[in-house]
Amino acid sequence: MVQRVRTAVFPVAGLGTRFLPATKAMPKEMLTVVDKPVIQYAVDEAREAGIEHFVFVTGRNKGVIEDHFDRQFELEATLEARGKTEALEQLRRDLPKAGQSSFTRQQEPLGLGHAVWCARDIVGREPFALLLPDMIFKSSPGVLKQMMDAYEETGGNIIAVEECAPEDVSSYGVVARGEGPDSGFAITGMVEKPKPEDAPSNLIISGRYILQPEIFSLLGEQTVGTGGEIQITDAMHYLMDRQPFIGVKYDGQVFDCGSKIGFLTANVAFALDRPDIADAFLSELKTLTGDTPISIED
Structure with missing residues (x-):
């Protein structure tokens, strides 16, 4: 029997420079897709998968994320007094x-691998999930x-x-595919941001991982790699010599909310998926576009 995954790590220390000036005082993870912060989508996905412990690796000026996942008694009291029971119930559902x-x-911007390593003492000697909050998905199940x-x-x-x-492979971590179905195939190699002619496939890593705790010791010993940062892909490459790696070609649609186009597209896609606002929103889009056909792309 495999050891259960109870903990998820969320790296949220990035500066969000691509969204300045909006992120000068607000963490990029708190930017909203429709009416929910980006980070909440990742936490909801983790909760659906059975995660019980949520570990946030933060940086300076990220205190609002901690506040978001805490109770606000004054707000709750006001909502209750005004009979806003639906909003109150939603706030309580969202809270761990x-x-x-x-x-x-x-404490230093040394890359994703370093951010994961910072969670080592909290995670301990257990497998854990790693979710990059910039990537949000429309999928069922998550x-x-x-x-x-x-x-x-x-x-x-x-x-x-x-x-x-x-x-486009030079912008991503890329895996080499071995035997097995899309729902679980052997990964035989991986490389970070290869040239197209050197890429082992066109299968790219999508910001969701389940990792064994041995990754921490490798990250602690690792020197900087691509971009002058400690890369999680490099540590996974070394761990492949000791443990199996499995790829899951997921069923769903991803939106890269770390880019402006991805973020705006996510807002449109999720708004059109909301029964309470979809019709009115689509009408407004048609007005703006002059009835030009609209397609949703990731």
Whole structure:
């Protein structure tokens, strides 16, 4: 029987420079897609997959994230007094239970691998999920739940992947595909941001991982890699010599909310998926576009 995954790590220390000036005083993870912060989508996905402990690796000026995942008694009292029961219930549903959230600081911007390493003492000697909040998904079940299903069958390390245009692989971590179905195939290699002619496939890593705790010791010993940062892909590459890695080509649509186009597209896609506002929003879009046909792309 494989060891259960109870903990998820969320790296939220980035500066969000691509969204300045909006992110000068507000963390990029608190920018909203429709009416919910980006970070909340990742937490909801983790909760659906059975995660019980949510670990946020933060940086300076990120205190509002901690406040978001805490109770606001004055707001709750006001909503209750005004009979806003639906909004009050939504706030309470979004909150992790007492003791389920932990926060630790990444004091230097040394990359994703370093951010994960900063969570080592909280995670301990257990497998854990890693979710990059910039990437939000429209999928049912959620992407992490799809990965959990594969993990229960195979154990090891699980990576969510998707296809991209071959000429775009130099922007991503890329895996080499071995035997197995889309729902769980062997990963035989991986490389960070290869040239198109050197890429082992067009399957790119999509910001969702299940990792074994041995990754921490590798990250602690690792020197800087691509971009002058400690890369999680490099540590996973070394761990592949000791443990299996499984790829899951997930069923769903991803939106990269770390880019302006991805963020705006996510707002349109999720708004059109909301029964309470979809018709009115689509009408406004048609007015703006002069009835030009609208397509939603990731």
